[in-house]
Amino acid sequence: MLVQMVHIDVKEGHVDEFIEAFRINYEGSRKEEGNLRFDVLRDPENPHKFTIYEVFRDDAALDVHRNTPHYKECVRRIDPIITGPRTKTYYNAEMADYL
Template identity: 45%
Template sequence: MLILHVTVQVKSEHVSEFLQLARYDAEHSEEDEPGCLRFDVIQDRDDPNRFYFYEVYRDEAALEAHRQTPHFKLYAEKVQPWLAAQPERRFGKNLIPSDAAWR
């Protein structure tokens, strides 16, 4: 199990476009990728331009497969000029619930 947390700071004038593209990437990740177990997009309560991605993959191979998909490549290509800063990525390991509890 591989867990990825990404923090993204978006320029205020691009939040609407960013949300459309983030939703597209998240929906296709969960629907089209058997190795993607969860893909959440969360908006910061106090800063409407800050977003958090919570992604859970079966393993490293599933994350690499995600990075090769058309929806991720589109996201990666389009979103870069909309960002106020480089994304911050953190990897974690699952503790609770057990890996067996995931689909």
């Protein structure tokens, strides 16, 4: 399993817009066969910082995800309202049990 953590900082005044745009990706991703988990996490100390926790079956499932219409639409909508590039960290899930 492959875990991807995406870190996103949203510009002030755009949090509601970000959440609305990201819901498209969230709902679509959870329906993908290769997506095992998808959580949108918000920093309790800074409401403009988000971390997206995604678990994919493998690298191929992540590649499929990046080519879906919901992912592309989300990126199109959030790119103008984030403070800089999204940063990503990858992990192998060695001891995880996802349905």
